[in-house]
Amino acid sequence: MRLFLSLLLSASLISFTPALSVAQTAAKKPEVQKGQTEKVISPGQLAARERQKTCGVEWKKIKGTKAADGKAWPQFWSECNKRLKGQQA
Incomplete structure (x- = not known):
């Protein structure tokens, strides 16, 4: 019963999480608080x-x-980063 309730709660939280596209997240500006x-x-x-x-x-x-x-991921990132930097040069 606890497992069922846990799964139900996690599924409901996931379904209410808004999905943002890459363009929407890139377009968001960070909030600057007063004095910063x-x-x-x-x-x-x-x-x-x-x-x-x-x-x-x-x-x-x-x-x-x-x-x-x-x-x-760290090994892949290192190799991929070097490869992409080489393409830019």
């Missing part, structure tokens, strides 16, 4: 975030397949 200044993000940091998003999409596609070669 807005943090300026350098072009290098923006490029790194874009590379991480790109690598994340690739990781989700290959995770659990033979293409992952038994790598964990």
